[in-house]
Amino acid sequence: MQIYRVYQHPQRGYAAITSGFNWTAALFSLIWTLSNNLWGPSFLLFLGWSTSIAGIFIAGMMGLPMVSMTFVGLAVLMPLWAGMNAMKWLDQGLQKQGYNLVNKVRAQTSQGAIMTTQRKLDPTAARKRSASRR
Numbered sequence: 001m002q003i004y005r006v007y008q009h010p011q012r013g014y015a016a017i018t019s020g021f022n023w024t025a026a027l028f029s030l031i032w033t034l035s036n037n038l039w040g041p042s043f044l045l046f047l048g049w050s051t052s053i054a055g056i057f058i059a060g061m062m063g064l065p066m067v068s069m070t071f072v073g074l075a076v077l078m079p080l081w082a083g084m085n086a087m088k089w090l091d092q093g094l095q096k097q098g099y100n101l102v103n104k105v106r107a108q109t110s111q112g113a114i115m116t117t118q119r120k121l122d123p124t125a126a127r128k129r130s131a132s133r134r
Contacts, residue, residue, distance in 0.1 A: 049078060
């Protein structure tokens with residue numbers, strides 16, 4: 001089970017995102033940030049990758065292996081940075097869109113987290129739904 005942060009928007013309803021490290025953001029860092037409309041982190045990742053590639057190339061041409069290895073280290077750390085901060089970036093994006101954090105819940109899926117939150121916030125609605133299914 002994962003821990004989900006559940007957000008509520010007055011018109012758009014609920015959204016749930018996991019907490020912790022995001023492997024997809026780590027493996028596909030720049031593509032992931034662009035697909036999630038995270039323009040600031042996308043720019044920083046692009047700048048970091050560009051600097052790393054240029055630094056590796058220039059240091060290699062100048063015969064400076066330690067400087068080149070430093071830029072390789074930067075290139076390796078960029079995806080880890082993206083994976084560690086991905087959920088924070090999504091949290092901030094939801095809050096900018098007008099979502100408010102209403103619950104942190106342990107659940108199997110995001111839909112399960114949303115349903116648990118809805119039952120917690122409005123227990124009478126959950127009873128009405130179960131009564132209408134009978």
